[in-house]
Amino acid sequence: MWWRKVMWVSMSAVLVSTMGRAQQRRKKRMTRQEIVDVVLRETRPLAHPRGERLPLYIWGLRGAPSRDDVETEELLKQLDARGMALLAPWQIGKSQAASLEEALRLARLQAKLGLSVGVDAIRPVYMFYNGDPSTAHVAADGTPFFDLSFQEKKQIGCPFSVKHRYSAIREQVAFFSHAYKQAGLPIDFVFSDWEVDGPMEWNDGWANAKRCARCRERLPSIDDFAAFQKAVREIRSEMQRECYVRPILEHFPNALVGNYGVYPNDGWRYWYDWFEKCDPALPCRMDQREPERPWMQEFPETGYTFAMPVMYTWYRTFDWYDFSDPDYHWFYNMLKVASNAAASTAPRTPIVSFVHHTLTRHPTEVEEPHVKPMSLAAYRELLWHSLLRGHDTFFLWCPNDQIAHEIHPVHEVWAAALEFADFLNDGEPVTCAVPRQDVSVVSGLRLGTRVLVRRTDFAGASDGPVVLAVGNRTISIPKRPSQCQVLDLAKRV
Numbered sequence: 001m002w003w004r005k006v007m008w009v010s011m012s013a014v015l016v017s018t019m020g021r022a023q024q025r026r027k028k029r030m031t032r033q034e035i036v037d038v039v040l041r042e043t044r045p046l047a048h049p050r051g052e053r054l055p056l057y058i059w060g061l062r063g064a065p066s067r068d069d070v071e072t073e074e075l076l077k078q079l080d081a082r083g084m085a086l087l088a089p090w091q092i093g094k095s096q097a098a099s100l101e102e103a104l105r106l107a108r109l110q111a112k113l114g115l116s117v118g119v120d121a122i123r124p125v126y127m128f129y130n131g132d133p134s135t136a137h138v139a140a141d142g143t144p145f146f147d148l149s150f151q152e153k154k155q156i157g158c159p160f161s162v163k164h165r166y167s168a169i170r171e172q173v174a175f176f177s178h179a180y181k182q183a184g185l186p187i188d189f190v191f192s193d194w195e196v197d198g199p200m201e202w203n204d205g206w207a208n209a210k211r212c213a214r215c216r217e218r219l220p221s222i223d224d225f226a227a228f229q230k231a232v233r234e235i236r237s238e239m240q241r242e243c244y245v246r247p248i249l250e251h252f253p254n255a256l257v258g259n260y261g262v263y264p265n266d267g268w269r270y271w272y273d274w275f276e277k278c279d280p281a282l283p284c285r286m287d288q289r290e291p292e293r294p295w296m297q298e299f300p301e302t303g304y305t306f307a308m309p310v311m312y313t314w315y316r317t318f319d320w321y322d323f324s325d326p327d328y329h330w331f332y333n334m335l336k337v338a339s340n341a342a343a344s345t346a347p348r349t350p351i352v353s354f355v356h357h358t359l360t361r362h363p364t365e366v367e368e369p370h371v372k373p374m375s376l377a378a379y380r381e382l383l384w385h386s387l388l389r390g391h392d393t394f395f396l397w398c399p400n401d402q403i404a405h406e407i408h409p410v411h412e413v414w415a416a417a418l419e420f421a422d423f424l425n426d427g428e429p430v431t432c433a434v435p436r437q438d439v440s441v442v443s444g445l446r447l448g449t450r451v452l453v454r455r456t457d458f459a460g461a462s463d464g465p466v467v468l469a470v471g472n473r474t475i476s477i478p479k480r481p482s483q484c485q486v487l488d489l490a491k492r493v
């Protein structure tokens with residue numbers, strides 16, 4: 001998610017130009033200590049035990065603010081009391097050795113306290129496409145060329161000329177994984193955010209590959225988009241499996257390893273990442289004005305052991321739909337994404353979903369007054385419905401200056417849901433339906449003859465009960481805003 005850094009740096013630069021020096025100092029980047037202070041100040045210790053459930057992950061909680069063991073241990077305890085994890089960032093280049101030392105220190109303290117040892121492995125998985133001409137596409141006259149349609153300065157190359165980069169990336173990951181093993185420390189959870197690197201079929205990816213002599217030779221069926229997508233996604237999955245997943249799982253076979261945006265699916269994707277353009281010339285099917293894209297089943301190919309769907313308030317989402325309830329524009333799309341992952345992921349595979357409430361707007365997207373932000377109430381409901389459809393926990397992404405706002409809904413919903421841990425742990429989702437009108441949305445987890453349900457009403461909902469078939473039984477769900485209900489299934493019908 002590199003643009004986010006670029007975006008906030010550039011936005012700050014714009015703001016800075018109109019401010020005095022004192023204001024500029026106040027606008028400086030938040031330190032790790034400041035982020036931690038906000039998180040601890042804005043949250044309360046859990047009222048219900050977390051038990052064996054996964055902790056809550058927060059983008060800003062990567063790396064400890066203090067190098068002092070006593071202080072760090074105290075911080076880990078305070079975060080754990082609130083159900084939150086601290087991840088150790090793995091760095092490469094000049095900071096590699098120091099970041100390993102610090103990561104091992106954190107792992108030791110976490111192991112001592114019986115906490116999950118978690119890792120941010122973003123940096124070691126970049127860059128396969130490092131700009132070297134050996135990774136480029138090749139024009140008919142032999143001229144090397146790159147695809148710059150994803151990000152201005154990211155030189156995306158040829159899918160059939162990247163394998164020689166595997167060993168360098170694999171070594172960057174293995175460097176850390178081996179060291180944990182050597183030190184006798186565990187690795188329990190590893191996430192990455194590997195996005196604008198490796199071959200992709202969207203934007204100008206397909207068009208550029210068709211201009212490449214090597215691509216045409218290696219993939220005679222390149223004019224068929226489905227064949228191209230399959231070939232590209234297989235290579236992309238192999239890259240992640242061989243260079244990121246395997247170097248970790250070979251030492252830590254039970255580790256949870258995953259990547260932003262990679263999750264089992266129903267063959268379709270219902271959101272566009274910040275670097276992806278909507279292009280009606282590429283294959284899609286329309287849901288109102290949303291161009292849904294065909295997507296390969298890449299998750300099993302990567303070998304990831306947990307799923308990471310992305311439910312954000314992407315700015316363009318709002319204009320896709322005609323619902324009269326503005327909240328349902330966001331909710332409908334995010335629930336489609338959440339339900340797709342929930343219905344497609346095996347029950348034993350954890351779902352750790354990236355979430356974000358504040359409007360997720362790229363600097364190139366013009367702010368329009370008619371785009372009404374998602375209400376906090378609707379966002380909280382979305383989080384509840386995700387949990388009641390089988391998501392296990394959340395990974396809050398937000399720029400640091402949004403943390404005081406963003407931490408509230410996600411922590412409060414996640415913590416409140418622990419009251420129903422028996423349903424969350426062993427309950428079976430009763431529906432993944434997404435209404436095509438802004439009416440009532442229901443979700444639930446069944447445990448024997450009882451169902452934990454939640455009903456959320458949008459503008460077109462009626463006040464009467466919603467009747468839901470569960471197997472050959474039914475439940476009648478009365479209106480009860482902002483609350484969960486535990487209902488008994490009716491006798492067989």
Ligand SMILES: [Zn+2]
Nearest residue numbers: 137158212215
């Ligand atoms: Zn090529």
